Amino acid sequence: MAVLIDGKVISTKIKEELKQEVTEMKAQGITPCLAVILVGDDSASAIYVRNKKRACEYVGIESRSYELPEDTTQEELEKLVTSLNEDENVDGILVQLPLPGQIDEEKITTMISPKKDVDGFLADSIGALCLGTEGFRSCTPAGVIELIRRSGYSIEGKECVVVGRSNHVGKPMALLLLQENGTVTIAHSRTKNLGEITRRADILVAAVGKAKIIKACDVKEGAIVIDVGMNRDENGKLCGDVDFEQVKEKAEAITPVPGGVGPMTIAMLMNNCVEAARKKRRE
Numbered sequence: 001m002a003v004l005i006d007g008k009v010i011s012t013k014i015k016e017e018l019k020q021e022v023t024e025m026k027a028q029g030i031t032p033c034l035a036v037i038l039v040g041d042d043s044a045s046a047i048y049v050r051n052k053k054r055a056c057e058y059v060g061i062e063s064r065s066y067e068l069p070e071d072t073t074q075e076e077l078e079k080l081v082t083s084l085n086e087d088e089n090v091d092g093i094l095v096q097l098p099l100p101g102q103i104d105e106e107k108i109t110t111m112i113s114p115k116k117d118v119d120g121f122l123a124d125s126i127g128a129l130c131l132g133t134e135g136f137r138s139c140t141p142a143g144v145i146e147l148i149r150r151s152g153y154s155i156e157g158k159e160c161v162v163v164g165r166s167n168h169v170g171k172p173m174a175l176l177l178l179q180e181n182g183t184v185t186i187a188h189s190r191t192k193n194l195g196e197i198t199r200r201a202d203i204l205v206a207a208v209g210k211a212k213i214i215k216a217c218d219v220k221e222g223a224i225v226i227d228v229g230m231n232r233d234e235n236g237k238l239c240g241d242v243d244f245e246q247v248k249e250k251a252e253a254i255t256p257v258p259g260g261v262g263p264m265t266i267a268m269l270m271n272n273c274v275e276a277a278r279k280k281r282r283e
Ligand SMILES: NC(=O)C1=CN([C@@H]2O[C@H](COP(=O)(O)OP(=O)(O)OC[C@H]3O[C@@H](n4cnc5c(N)ncnc54)[C@H](OP(=O)(O)O)[C@@H]3O)[C@@H](O)[C@H]2O)C=CC1
Pocket: 140, 163, 164, 165, 166, 167, 168, 169, 170, 187, 188, 189, 190, 191, 194, 207, 208, 209, 210, 213, 228, 229, 230, 231, 261, 262, 263, 265
């Protein structure tokens, strides 16, 4: 039976550390501020926005939310992003994805000032990850690294397999594991013999978006299994990409869904906001 990697406990620890730092910043007259934009009333997105607000309150970050109607125009959204870019009190801007169809998502996200890209989604941030220079680390992949590290496992020299190659999760995940000196393979929907590849992994990260696609037969005995997926199962219950009940019998350590990577994403978002405010102070 695998060790359960508890994202709730680890994320709370990180938020406590940040809270202390923010208390010190506040004593010097600096309050980090995050602006979150939500367009439409996608219920899943609303949950994340609520969780972010709560985390901001806990850490002491000022949070501003902009909840815009589903029929918001490109022009209205661009105006809001521009005003937040120019607002010196705002340290981080997060535009909740996906955006409704009438909005050019690429145009909106690339408008965000790189200094305020707390999601770590912009080319500047991903480029910095790739070159190993200073920049915002994408929250979910950075959260996965912290989960592994703080659970006492090392990445150096390990066979790491990331299933998924999206710009927001899979690709930055692979780059961060590489930076930690892992030997990294990226698998995706065109990968042949996926099971053969995942069975090589000492550290397996699933970021596919398909409920319970990773079965016990896809996992090496003693592997560390990190489940990024957020799906609904046949009963509408939240579940990951990993078949937890099967895989927990074979893995050395495993993250649950919920209570694994999700809370870490939020903790790392808080971390990026504090970092943005810290950088501004140094300018
Ligand atoms: N916990 C958290 O904080 C977060 C969770 N998520 C969740 O993580 C999951 C992945 O998100 P995201 O990366 O944005 O999703 P995307 O849909 O953008 O990417 C999915 C990736 O999985 C690959 N893929 C799809 N089907 C298969 C398959 N059968 N075998 C192998 N690879 C496959 C795709 O390959 P190809 O490129 O070839 O199409 C693609 O690269 C989702 O469940 C999402 O909800 C996302 C963000 C944060």
